[in-house]
Amino acid sequence: MHPRWTCLSSHIAASLLACLGHAAVLAQPATTGAWLWREAPTAAEQVLDIAAFQAADTALAQQFTDVHSAVVVQRGRVVYSFYRDGDAARLRDTQSAAKSALxxxxxxxxxxxRIASVDQRVLDLVPDWAAANSDPRAAGITLRHLLTLTAGFAVNDAGGTAPALAPRDAWARPLASEPGKTFAYDNSVVPLLSAVLEKATGMPLADYARQQLIGPMGFAEPSYQRGLHLRTLDMAKLGQLYLQRGQWNGQPLVPEVFADASVKVQNAGGPPVGLSYGYLWWVVPSAEPRPTFMASGYGGQFIWVYPPLDLVxxxxxxxSGGSQQRGHALQWIRTQAFGAAQKRAQSEPR
Known part of the structure; x- marks a missing residue:
């Protein structure tokens, strides 16, 4: 067995994710370029794309049947897409991958x-919450603590399935540790940060997203009913934005220092993914200058970014619980999409 595949002995997501970090030593490093986004290939590119992804396409259609859709981007261009229902325009449930979009x-x-820094205290931005939590430690919670899931709230959600609370209720929860000390997966960070953004920007979150993200990056209008729903293509665009350190088609949308910190190890992380954590992104620890990073949502919603191949x-x-347990999406990424992307990179003219 090829050494890249020796760690694929389990369907457990955490084990598979840990394996992804080993890929970095086998791919030929590339320097991430400031690629201009492209969706349509030339005729010559299309021939090479089909040849590289043919086996991956067959495996996705016949073997990894829990996966509903997939988009692969390499060097800023869509090189492969798959929609089991044939509907590329459909808005799809991102689950907790929405945290990374936030x-x-x-x-x-x-x-x-509009926000001074990630070390600004939350209560400086939303002073109305001060009366909701009498624990003096709550006054010290900063945006950095929310971004890194280390606010200290008493959260027991190793499965990542707890419903998000309303912002004030989420802030009112008891604290189990000093802010900044302990990682605890917390779905209520989404309403908390959403409320902070609305206060800081003075507009509804959907309007701010339309102005700053949806318009500039050419997204379809999302749905916010029961969580964030995006096109799979737009999920890939988010990964491309962070691959390019906050730039989109040559224009800075996110500060480079913030984008870099977001996908750098900020703490050791923990369940439910079992990886290190950045600012609302999971990070595979690596000696590489830019590690593999990802957004992960329950059941197999992923944005997986591998900088050495300029790959998203x-x-x-x-x-569903079954989809979560089987881990089809991550297995396909690991065993099929990654190999196809390597093959495609090798077919580029030198």
């Missing part, structure tokens, strides 16, 4: 000076 808006608010893979899957 980081973009925090970054733009920082760039505009976005997937959506069935939202």
């Amino acid at each position: 980081s973009v808006l925090l970054g733009t608010a920082l760039a505009q000076g 893979v976005a997937t959506t899957s069935g939202v």
Whole structure:
């Protein structure tokens, strides 16, 4: 067995994710370029794309049936896409991958000076919450603590499935540790940060997202009913934005320093993914200058970014316990999409 595949002995997501870090030593490093986004290939590119991804396409159609859609981007161009229902325009449930999308808006608010820094206290931005929590430690919670899931709230959500609370209720929860000390997965960070953004920008989150993200990056209008729903293509665009350190088609949308910090190890992380954590992104520890990083949502919703190949893979899957346990999306990324992308990179003219 090729050494790249020796760690694929389990369907457990955490084990598979840990394996992804080993890929860095086998791919030929590339310098991430400031690529202009392209969706349509030339005729010559299309021939090479089909040849590289033929086996991956067959495996996705026949073997990894929990996966509903997939988009692969390499060097800023869509090289492969798959829609089991044939509907590329459909908005799909991102589950907790929405946390990483939220980081973009925090970054733009920082760039505009609407938020002073990630070390600004939450209560400086939303003073109304002060009366909701009498624990003096709550006054010290900063945006950095929310971004890194280290606010200290008493959260027991190793499975990542707890419903998000309303912002004030989420802030009122008891604290189990000093802010900044302990990682605890917390779905309520989304309403908390959303409320902070609305206060800082003075507009509804959907309007701010339309102004700062949806318009500039050419997204389809998302749905916010029961969580964030995006096109799979737009999930891939988010990965491309962070691959390019906050730039989109040569224009800075997110400060480079914030984008870099977002996908750098900020703490050791923990369940439910079992990886290190940045600012609302999971990070595979690596000696590489830019590590593999990802957004992960329950059931198999992923934005997986591998800088050495200028590679972004976005997937959506069935939202169910069975899909979560089988891990089809991550297995396909690891065993099929990655190999196809390597093959495609090798077919580029030198």
